[in-house]
Amino acid sequence: MSTGRALQALNNVQLNTKATPSNGIIKTPVRSSISKPETKSKKKKEKLSSLCKTPPSVVRTRNGRGYHRGLFLGEGGFARCFQMKDESGRIFAAKTVAKASIKNEKTKTKLLSEIKIHKSMSHPNIVQFVDCFEDDVNVYILLEICPNQSLMDLLKARKVLSEPEVRLFMVQIIGAIKYLHRRRVVHRDLKLGNIFFDPDMNVKIGDFGLATVVSPSTNKRYTICGTPNYIAPEVLGGKATGHSFEVDIWAIGIMMFALLFGKPPFQAKDVQVIYERIKNNEYKFPADSSASAESKNLITKLLSTDPTLRPSLDEILEHEWFKCGPFPAKISTESLKQIPKNLAFITKEESLINFATCKQRVGINDSYKSPVEILKTDLESEQPKTLLPHSLSPNNTKNKYKEIPPVAVRNTVRSRITNELANAHPENQMMRILNDTLSATLMNMKEIEEQKLRPDARAMKKPIVVSKWVDYSNKHGFSYQLSSGAIGVLFNAGQTVLKMVDTTDVFYISSSSEEGWQVAHYTEETTPSLLSREIEVVDFFRKYMTAHLSDVSSGARKSSSRSKDVFLRRYTRDDNYIMFELSNGSYQFNFKDHHKMVISELGQYLTHITPSKEIETLPLDYVLSHGNFYESPDEYFSVKYDFMKHALRDKISI
Numbered sequence: 001m002s003t004g005r006a007l008q009a010l011n012n013v014q015l016n017t018k019a020t021p022s023n024g025i026i027k028t029p030v031r032s033s034i035s036k037p038e039t040k041s042k043k044k045k046e047k048l049s050s051l052c053k054t055p056p057s058v059v060r061t062r063n064g065r066g067y068h069r070g071l072f073l074g075e076g077g078f079a080r081c082f083q084m085k086d087e088s089g090r091i092f093a094a095k096t097v098a099k100a101s102i103k104n105e106k107t108k109t110k111l112l113s114e115i116k117i118h119k120s121m122s123h124p125n126i127v128q129f130v131d132c133f134e135d136d137v138n139v140y141i142l143l144e145i146c147p148n149q150s151l152m153d154l155l156k157a158r159k160v161l162s163e164p165e166v167r168l169f170m171v172q173i174i175g176a177i178k179y180l181h182r183r184r185v186v187h188r189d190l191k192l193g194n195i196f197f198d199p200d201m202n203v204k205i206g207d208f209g210l211a212t213v214v215s216p217s218t219n220k221r222y223t224i225c226g227t228p229n230y231i232a233p234e235v236l237g238g239k240a241t242g243h244s245f246e247v248d249i250w251a252i253g254i255m256m257f258a259l260l261f262g263k264p265p266f267q268a269k270d271v272q273v274i275y276e277r278i279k280n281n282e283y284k285f286p287a288d289s290s291a292s293a294e295s296k297n298l299i300t301k302l303l304s305t306d307p308t309l310r311p312s313l314d315e316i317l318e319h320e321w322f323k324c325g326p327f328p329a330k331i332s333t334e335s336l337k338q339i340p341k342n343l344a345f346i347t348k349e350e351s352l353i354n355f356a357t358c359k360q361r362v363g364i365n366d367s368y369k370s371p372v373e374i375l376k377t378d379l380e381s382e383q384p385k386t387l388l389p390h391s392l393s394p395n396n397t398k399n400k401y402k403e404i405p406p407v408a409v410r411n412t413v414r415s416r417i418t419n420e421l422a423n424a425h426p427e428n429q430m431m432r433i434l435n436d437t438l439s440a441t442l443m444n445m446k447e448i449e450e451q452k453l454r455p456d457a458r459a460m461k462k463p464i465v466v467s468k469w470v471d472y473s474n475k476h477g478f479s480y481q482l483s484s485g486a487i488g489v490l491f492n493a494g495q496t497v498l499k500m501v502d503t504t505d506v507f508y509i510s511s512s513s514e515e516g517w518q519v520a521h522y523t524e525e526t527t528p529s530l531l532s533r534e535i536e537v538v539d540f541f542r543k544y545m546t547a548h549l550s551d552v553s554s555g556a557r558k559s560s561s562r563s564k565d566v567f568l569r570r571y572t573r574d575d576n577y578i579m580f581e582l583s584n585g586s587y588q589f590n591f592k593d594h595h596k597m598v599i600s601e602l603g604q605y606l607t608h609i610t611p612s613k614e615i616e617t618l619p620l621d622y623v624l625s626h627g628n629f630y631e632s633p634d635e636y637f638s639v640k641y642d643f644m645k646h647a648l649r650d651k652i653s654i
């Protein structure tokens with residue numbers, strides 16, 4: 001068999017650096033949905049939620065927790081909602097989505113995006129995400145229960161609401177939207193039916209099915225989505241105009257109108273008529289209403305056709321309407337049936353205090369924080385730690401690779417890694433270096449876990465990673481390419497030849513138990529002829545890898561003068577991963593499911609490279625306090641983290 005064919009065969013069975021096609025889950029959400037109008041749809045058969053079967057009386061999660069199904073709470077276009085009680089008696093709402101309805105990638109992507117965005121939110125006026133799991137027929141999204149239904153139900157029961165009630169609801173809604181917008185999330189489906197009440201009649205924004213994260217560079221989204229009555233004019237402009245945070249401001253105007261006047265401003269039977277009215281800004285305040293001039297003035301500003309003319313969230317709260325009438329301290333459940341009697345007795349002074357207190361509670365007055373500070377605060381706060389359901393994994397990866405099951409971690413923890421251990425091979429310099437680096441890394445990781453050490457976030461940089469590799473140790477050795485721009489071969493005899501792709505630098509790294517690793521630096525012209533055979537092999541692998549393998553990530557660190565001579569000291573293959581020990585103290589783990597993790601700078605930072613090549617580096621304490629990566633969570637993070645620690649311990653030789 002020729003070397004080329006042998007490598008091809010090897011590649012097919014062994015290589016795990018071949019990239020799977022990007023599934024585009026996070027970066028390019030495909031959504032073009034227009035939600036149902038806020039009236040009960042008669043065409044029940046068409047709703048995906050009709051595929052949802054009533055869950056069994058006990059639903060078990062992956063980690064064995066059991067939830068007892070309770071009452072049916074309601075139904076949307078996509079999901080049915082049931083009460084669920086946990087073993088301690090706490091009651092939640094389980095948004096239940098039939099697996100039969102998430103067969104295509106687009107619906108799956110929508111649900112995954114909803115879960116990813118919702119689970120990272122924590123605000124008093126956002127329905128709290130608790131957990132998600134699945135059984136054979138459904139995916140369950142466990143949420144804080146909102147037992148007093150939605151603003152739409154309240155409006156139906158009451159026909160119109162009073163201005164004092166709407167003032168309080170508006171401040172709470174604006175507080176939640178401010179929280180979302182600070183995190184670059186646009187909700188895009190704010191409507192009365194998506195705003196629920198907790199037991200104390202605080203409003204809570206729910207349903208993140210159309211929410212999206214707007215990138216700071218483009219700032220716009222182009223997909224037409226929303227609910228007809230609430231759609232902003234720029235969304236109807238579609239791909240030509242694009243839309244952004246201002247669509248949520250428009251929706252505030254629609255909701256405020258609907259609550260004060262009993263129906264949305266552009267209401268019509270025919271959806272096309274609604275759209276025409278929206279485009280022409282054609283609406284009237286009902287003549288028979290007693291609503292204040294201030295409320296109409298604010299609504300007119302919110303419903304500006306030009307998004308740039310709409311007030312900002314802070315400007316809305318500066319509007320006179322919030323101060324020109326009573327502002328209640330809270331709303332009681334009496335509101336569900338009638339206008340609360342006590343509203344008439346609230347004094348002007350009390351109103352001002354209540355308004356200020358309410359703004360305080362919802363975080364309106366929080367001092368300005370940069371996106372990095374927000375990220376830090378979020379990571380430090382208790383966010384739900386969730387594994388995503390298996391059934392939401394993209395098809396292409398799932399079919400080819402078995403997911404790593406969350407197995408119990410082997411109980412081989414060495415309680416202390418001492419210097420004696422690291423010095424167990426005083427006569428063997430190579431073992432000594434490997435042990436030293438491993439024990440220092442493990443020590444640091446342990447101290448970070450115990451919060452005795454905090455890595456310096458400012459000093460963090462993306463690590464150099466092994467971006468391609470070919471195991472041809474049955475003939476020559478192990479060949480690899482680094483993101484520093486080096487191609488190397490670790491020959492079976494222990495020496496390494498490293499060539500830079502973009503320069504003429506060549507490094508020859510010899511290894512011996514007396515000396516450890518010794519690096520000799522040449523240029524192509526000055527390389528001794530003795531090395532010509534090795535150089536030929538390196539060149540062969542270089543051509544092979546360039547032609548046949550794709551990079552792990554384009555975002556990894558590129559070469560700098562100090563990183564050129566980083567090389568592979570040792571590699572270890574296991575059933576679940578291949579582990580690389582680099583000379584700069586980084587440890588890279590390529591897992592069978594195409595996720596990669598790198599522990600760098602002696603345990604201080606952790607990098608995650610997703611199958612779609614997104615790369616995220618964070619200080620280890622950030623990842624541990626959040627329970628996962630922030631932008632690209634790995635559903636088996638904790639299992640993999642344990643694997644990595646065990647692998648490092650196992651590599652220390654005594």
Ligand SMILES: Nc1ncnc2c1ncn2[C@@H]1O[C@H](COP(=O)(O)OP(=O)(O)OP(=O)(O)O)[C@@H](O)[C@H]1O
Pocket residue numbers: 035036049073074075076077078079080081093095127143144145146147193194196206207209
């Ligand atoms: N946290 C909750 N507490 C109580 N009931 C809830 C909760 N979340 C949802 N519900 C009930 O379940 C119904 C369906 O939920 P939701 O509107 O989120 O589903 P959906 O199918 O995604 O909706 P849509 O059709 O708007 O996309 C709601 O109308 C409401 O009656």
